[in-house]
Amino acid sequence: MRKLDTKTYKLASIPIISGLLIAIATFSSWWFVQLIAFVALAPLFVVMKLVNPKHYYFFGLLFFAAWLLPTTYWYYNFMPWWLAGLASVGFVTLIANVFHLFSLSVSKKVSYPVALVCVIVAWVAFTWLRIRLPVSEDWWIPHLGYAAWHNSGVLQTAHFGGEVTVEAVVLLANAAIALAYIYGNKYRSAIVSLAIICIVSASNLLILSRSSAPLPNVISLQQMTTGGVDVPATNVDITLLIKNSAEALKQAPSNKPTVVVWPENSIPVELQEQIKQFASSARIFIVYHTVEKVSDKTYKKVVVLDDSGKELLRNYKQHIAPGEIGDSNHSDNSAQINDWLVTTYACYDMHYPDSVRRIGNADIVFVPINDAAFGTLQRNFHAADLAFRAVQTNATIVSSSTNGPTVYIDEWGVKRRDLPYSSNGSIMLF
Structure with a gap:
């Protein structure tokens, strides 16, 4: 040498x-x-x-x-x-x-x-x-x-x-x-x-100094599953999410539709009826994460319920993280909520450049996230990826995470609101 x-x-x-x-x-x-x-x-x-x-x-x-x-x-x-x-x-x-x-x-x-x-x-x-x-x-x-x-x-x-x-x-x-x-x-x-x-x-x-695009009322919750890291949501979690959502809804004005976003927490099928009933009774849209089993495949997906409790939109998780249990499935659906074209994707999918094409012409992207296993810096990277996608697509991005990042990023890629990592709380955009 x-x-x-x-x-x-x-x-x-x-x-x-x-x-x-x-x-x-x-x-x-x-x-x-x-x-x-x-x-x-x-x-x-x-x-x-x-x-x-x-x-x-x-x-x-x-x-x-x-x-x-x-x-x-x-x-x-x-x-x-x-x-x-x-x-x-x-x-x-x-x-x-x-x-x-x-x-x-x-x-x-x-x-x-x-x-x-x-x-x-x-x-x-x-x-x-x-x-x-x-x-x-x-x-x-x-x-x-x-x-x-x-x-x-x-x-x-x-x-x-x-x-x-x-x-x-x-x-x-x-x-x-x-x-x-x-x-x-x-x-x-x-x-x-x-x-x-x-x-x-x-x-x-x-x-x-620039103004951000107008939004519907949005409430984005950050809440860790009670069972710990990567443990699917239980009835206790759903009850708490509904309680916290209802509390935040008291502050929401009634002149616009309200969208409530929940984290990536794999809500079991048998608990989803509660969510539909809550959406219908509160007259709100709810974005939540769940799984769908088809034969021997397990697909992760994000569902948007309308204000009558019916499914308005779903998109599947295409990119499965190393070590994550699940199967890839592609979709790129969007739906209209009043004046806004909205779409939703799960967590890891927003890291990939192909998310730009999947977002398409949507005005708003709702993103349930679970980064609980990785650490603070990786959560920062995830927020950065959301900012890149916001600028690339001219879309507003709102995420909801188990323990961060829960952020509101406008179409300029500016992080306008966020929550401290590893704490429960909510972002309310009224």
């Missing part, structure tokens, strides 16, 4: 620091902290111009390890330790190969800016592929969009390509700062950095 010289040792701290800064941005729920993502990679791109080409892959390993290993800690919540380590470390060793493309500039036939653009294109293309290809589409591994999604101005670029366009903007911003340093000086680089931060901040404030 080659020994690193003193210069390389010093430079090696840069990819580690850059990776840790991206990890900090990924963990943050504040847009002004996530501004870090637009400058954190610039020093890394400068260093890649200076380092010996034989260390390109090594520097890639350092960067991706510093970023991805801390942000995949939640793998250990539901995987054996060896499998969690293999999944996260294995991905780091794979994606680090992108840094080999910096070698294009070594021969002098390609300039460094062109090589840097090639790295960015390959990076973004890799993200695009891995969230769509079989097997890799199930990997909930962070991309740069998760480190920047609270920046609502930049999030609008998701309309053109979802996660990958936001990632591309982050990479290009950092590349601009790096090139200003390499071909200019530190002052020019500082000016470019400041300009990018100001533009991103101004666009955030502009989007945050």
Whole structure:
């Protein structure tokens, strides 16, 4: 194994620091902290111009390890330790190969800016592929969009390509700062950095100031099943959901229809008559999660009852999470509630890019969620996915979870309301 010289040792701290800064941005729920993502990679791109080409892959390993290993800690919540380590470390060793493309500039036939653009294109293309290809589409591994999604101005670029366009903007911003340093000086680089931060901040404030689309009355409940994680709802749970819904309904105005959204909690068939009776007596629409057994298949689905207690809409869960018990079934139905075209999908389905097509022209998407087994950061990722889908489809998204995320995200991808994780409560949109 080659020994690193003193210069390389010093430079090696840069990819580690850059990776840790991206990890900090990924963990943050504040847009002004996530501004870090637009400058954190610039020093890394400068260093890649200076380092010996034989260390390109090594520097890639350092960067991706510093970023991805801390942000995949939640793998250990539901995987054996060896499998969690293999999944996260294995991905780091794979994606680090992108840094080999910096070698294009070594021969002098390609300039460094062109090589840097090639790295960015390959990076973004890799993200695009891995969230769509079989097997890799199930990997909930962070991309740069998760480190920047609270920046609502930049999030609008998701309309053109979802996660990958936001990632591309982050990479290009950092590349601009790096090139200003390499071909200019530190002052020019500082000016470019400041300009990018100001533009991103101004666009955030502009989007945050915009009005959200009107909604029917919506009540979204967050309630853990009494039996614990991944245990189907019981009569006790249904009674409590009905009680809490009825309490919230006292505050709902009567000039619009009211939709009550319940979590992904696998309500048994034998308990659904209670729900229908409640919807009918309270004259409300109810969104709930249940299972349907057909022969040897078990399909998970979300049902919407109308205000007479009759089924208005159902959609099946197409994507079954690793380790989850159930069978895939595709549907893309929607229905009208007064002036609003609504649809509903379960939990994990909203992580996948094909959810954009399934949402179609719907004005509102109701999403029951159960993320109880995974951890806080994964819930943040789930909320981020909802924000991407909102911008891509121009739809309002309201989720209801067992313990988070329970959120109201408007058509601009702005998280307007949410509940603290692991607490019972409700979001009331009147």
